Amino acid sequence: MHGFPSDLDPAVFCGRELQLVSFTSNTVHLSFDGDASITAESTVLYQVDDTSALVQQVPPVAASALMALVGRRVCAATSNPDGSLRLQLEGGGIITCLDDSKDYESYHVRVGGQEFHV
């Protein structure tokens, strides 16, 4: 909705370990070490490894293998002009949060006490 914030450097996620994946009826929450988290209200794409399929999930999520990425560290993080945030994790894992709506917020990033709404 708002696009990726220009004052947020996606590289802030690099080296952080995905520690918690939690779901609510309308969000997917990804917690990283060092007080960083992402709360997605919209589409999340993930891939467990190089050989697995790219899986799309939109809350409410009924079943997921996103937990398979818990414990892996982010080795690369990039943002795109379309507002999406892509995290590349160890072992070929990928998490991409899409900003796919102009009408509603798609995800929220919280790093070091700061909050960004996309």
Next chain:
Amino acid sequence: MPFHVSFFRRALALCALALALTLPGPGLAQSPSASTQPTLPPHYAAQVLSPIQRATFLHRSAFGSLCSLAPLACALIDRPFALNAKLELFVRPKAPDGSTSLLLPFALSVPILGRAEVGVGSCFAMAWASSEKSAPASSSVAPTPTGLCPMWVAAKGVLFPFFRDPHRHPALAAEYLLEYQAGPFVGLNQLGLPGPMSKMSVIYRHPLGDLELSGAATVLLDHISRAGTLQIGAHAGYRVPFGEHLWIFGQAILQMPSWGPVLLDAPSGQGQQKTIDLSPPVGGTIALGAQQRADFGFGVGLTLMLTKSDIETRVDLLFRLLSFEVGPHIKPLFPPKPEPVPNINVALHTQGPSSLCPPGMRPAPPTIATPGEPQPPDAMRCVPIPPQPRQCPPGLVPAPPPSRECVMPRLAPPSPLWGHPCEFVPFDGSPHLRVGRIDRSGEYCEWDGLRLPLGAIIAPPQPGRANTAPPPPNAPQLSGGPTSPPLASGPAPSVGHARPSPRPPAPVPQPLASQPSLPTPPVQATSPAHASAASSAPAVPKTRHGGEHYDGQAASVPGSPLASGFVDRGKQAAEHVGQLARVVRDHGLGAVVPSKEDIKTWASDFKHQCLDHMKDCLERKAHEAADELNEFRKKSPDDKLYTVGGWGFDAAASAAASAVVPGAGAVFGGVVRTGEKAVGKAIGKKVIREAEESAIEHADHAVARRLLHEAEERAKKAAEKAEREAVERAAKEAEEVAKRAADANTKRPPKPTPKFEPPTNSPQLPPAEVPAGWRVRQMPPTEQYPHGYWKLEKPMKDGGWQPIDPSTMKPGTRPETHIPLPPQRPE
């Protein structure tokens, strides 16, 4: 099943009726009265041997190349065509009269397509006496079993099933065998009588995996004396798990009733009249044996046969000395058993201390005791067993969790676009051309052997460059159907297909491999172009990534994998290259893309995979050519030849494409250039093609393999060089394109939402009070919310905030949790 039963009953009824008409009278070994005796030739009685000698070789091995070495007729027939010869030895060690007999049957047969078989044969019989008794006479006056048997001709055919494979389904067959004296084959027939004899059988076979059950009824009838008998038996065979065609079997045969005339011989010197009963003995036989069935070579067998009749009890030994088959392999009939895959998920039953820990735990490793610290003697600590990396057989990889299965890395998972149509879309807006189906990977458009990368842009020929692909005789058909104008008539009006943007469409998320995801089965293309091409090809070649193996039966040039691969792929893909050439000549640039229904999904996926790491993506695609060469080296010689045969055409096709498509590539929307790989491949494979043409001329596989090996080395070097150049060039272009795209995107407004759901709550101000800990987050105006919006959020234990629908004070969807602010009133 009702049809089976009724048919079988009818066949039995017909046999019984024929039997009733043929037999002089019913009963067990009944003899007709003197008044109904057949008219016998002079001196017939003098040629008749004693009952013991007549019964010497009453049972002989069944007719047929695949029948067991035992008497019961069988319904099994080899396929598709073969010449079968066999030599056997029957030994009757000691008859009650003290004689020992040998029989050497020999036969030739020709099975036809697994449904009929004809054959001829005869035998040589010998008999000699023991030391106590005199040998059977062997003179022209008193014929003995010694000498050549009559010649026999036989035929059998499968009556049922008509359409299904009779080897794998219950089958009913009939057989007829005629023995007659001709030339040197003047011996006694199977009933031990001098004269022609008929043998008619009806057989039913029921396969049950490696077990086969069958039953047969056979009537033997001597033409002159009308003596005969009925044999009814059952057979059970089992294909043992070792060896390819080794069977053990057992048969039980009941021979009854028997019938025949009683001859009144000339009175002897004492005035007594001698009577000779020609009816065969009534008895039963049990046979047990093991046999290697003929399989394009030699087959052997051994059978032990016990016969008990009203005149004797005897044991016969049957040896199949030689069974030789010349013809196609019968392995398709009895495919070899697959090699058992070792089960690596072995459950270990722990012993000792391990057994003391609960499931899922193991004893903790011994720790180094601290000096001075007391260590309990029986202390044992259990720790959870850490998850072990899954072991998979070679060639497989662990499936993503939570699945515990092993999957093929390249085949799984299939693209959701698998089997969907793909099209060539001219950029001038003219109707698109259906060009096949998307392959399993979702990256290529498979068009009868022509693999076009999705996203490839095909350009018209450059002036001055040789266009060696003349338009095909049949004009290309567009998917617009009959209403679409022919391409040769010039630019055609659009059929609603918008001119593609130089950039991919906005990445609107569509299900990629969402759960559950069911792969769409591939279906045949239904376009007129496809149909016309397919109809001209006798065999559809297998795709390169779908298990490309040479199939001798399906090959268009049997016996020549090289020629088959070349012909199969070339016939169809040549048409398509010509069609593409014609379209780009008439309409200019165009792109190979999925159909209108799938373009958004594909573009989103394409962008997601390649845009963020352009160079990696390009290198990966460029290395596919080298991977194919590596895979090629691992193939069997026949598969190599078949594959290279196909490549031979690919090289020609790619060369033609590059002639009409200068720098033919795969730049779709300025994203990536995948088609460089095809050009690089074409350069390399062109060398292979030259070698293939030479190899085909020689028609010698040994020469072909040597030439192909040399060509492969040259091609590999050429391909690597081309790939390097292509990657460098494409990466440079892609970076520029990506940069331009990024610049354009920064100025682009937010993407439109495909299915917009308006907010469910009317514009309102946020509540003055909210539950403790909750918050109201108010956001500034945007294009969609000119007065701003607010959200009510509830804190979560994980540190996040959950949006709440203020109308219900419960979690809600985005339309329920985004509340527009009302216009501000002027103060």
